[in-house]
Amino acid sequence: MSASAPAPNADRLPPSAIVNANGTVTLPLAHPRTMRHQTFTELKFHRFTGADLAATAAVKKRKSVLGVALAHAVKLRAPVGKALFDAPDLSDAIDVVAIIDGFCWRHS
Numbered sequence: 001m002s003a004s005a006p007a008p009n010a011d012r013l014p015p016s017a018i019v020n021a022n023g024t025v026t027l028p029l030a031h032p033r034t035m036r037h038q039t040f041t042e043l044k045f046h047r048f049t050g051a052d053l054a055a056t057a058a059v060k061k062r063k064s065v066l067g068v069a070l071a072h073a074v075k076l077r078a079p080v081g082k083a084l085f086d087a088p089d090l091s092d093a094i095d096v097v098a099i100i101d102g103f104c105w106r107h108s
Contacts, residue, residue, distance in 0.1 A: 012102035014095040023047060025099050031089035035080060045073045045099050069100055 010019065018026040025045045032041040052072035059065045064082055071081020085093065 012098060014098050016095065017099060027095055027099060029092050031092055033084060035084050040084060043074045045103065046075060047103055048072065066097065070096055073100055
């Protein structure tokens, strides 16, 4: 991804989200979580690729879709992404969905 990559639609992002110069978005977690000996205090989201979309669409269990989408957006292995999505405080989970949604909308 180039340094001038477009960020997601800013009006669709949570107020705490930070848009980085390279188009990624950093979300400081209101309630950090420790998963598999790693503490997550923030998540750095990347734009989806076609492969990310295909992997998310291929998920058989509907309840796992957002966890797999999170894993691909923050470049984690799917089991860690799913566990991380299942574990956070609801306010953090809502912000995660808002950022993924922001990456999915076209820029005008």
